[in-house]
Amino acid sequence: MEAIIGDIGRYAIHDGPGIRTTVFFKGCPMHCPWCHNPEFIRPQPEILFYADRCIGCGECVDRCPESAIDLNAPQRIDRRRCTACGECTPTCPTRALAVAGTRYGVDDLVAVLLRDRLFYDASGGGVTLSGGEPTLQMAFMARLLRRLKAEGLHTVLETGGFFPFAPFQAECLDFIDLIYFDLKISDPGRHQRITGVDNRLIWSTLAHLARWAPDRLVPRIPLIPGYTATRENLIALSGRIREMGLARPVLLPYHPFGRSKAVHVGRQADAALPRVPMSAEELARWSACVEPNDSTQKIAKEENDAD
Ligand code: SF4
Ligand code: SF4
16 A cells, blocks of 8 residues: 655654654645645645746756646646656756655655654654645555554644544544644635635534544644634634633644745745734734633724724
8 A cells, every 4th residue: 555645854843742754645635725735735746846946957858758848938847748757857957846746655654754763762752644634545544653653653643624533533543642633714615615625524523533532632723814814713713612622722823835835836826825924913913812701802892993
């Protein structure tokens, strides 16, 4: 059995406790406009083009068997022709081309992950499964988790929650130490329009996890201006999380990572997204909305006063 892995990030310090290696699974059922990792949304391997590194030498044009590269085309690569064969990447002198998406068997991937065991042991770290959406390749993920646990490693899952709970509980849950569960938009219609999927499955999965693994579950909300970071949405999401008896959600402040990365896979960056990271003041302001007290009314009053 194999999985398509977008990338493997070593020495990660923000993806769980200690020093970790993060496995980015390729493929996601959602297409959030702000995605930090747009190169991992499509399930297939794909070519990445970094225009700022390109010196226009043309080596890649001659190498491509599909005639998919045109130095004069605005997008440079015709992605309908490109098969992500990777032939062009070693010829590029400036590393302006790369393929995201490599097939791994469980044994091969475990061998890579064990290279950093010393760092995990020294720091209380381990392995984080991220993406993309790891649960989209659940059978592989289940085998990988069993092997990592057999090696005594700490495991974290980062998920958007759009997966059926029953097979996850049967095959994966016992082998995961922490689940970072990202919630985005409360209103079902808005969620469907913006992310492309119905959020009822996400809430159902969260409710199951709240019952079966509350101590390992960390709800999170990415704060995306104009999308998730609205007073109504944050109050609704945090209220529902509270009703399930879960801890206050962790708020992830907006960063414009995804804007620049989208163009590397031939996507247009969402023009509505800010070009600068969220400030500490903004984060504090939105944090008040997830507190179970009157602070949200204070924000409403400030907003009304400003109008
Ligand atoms: S990955 Fe293959 S098909 Fe795609 S541009 Fe490079 S050489 Fe051409
Ligand atoms: S080989 Fe690299 S530097 Fe040369 S044209 Fe192609 S992408 Fe640009």
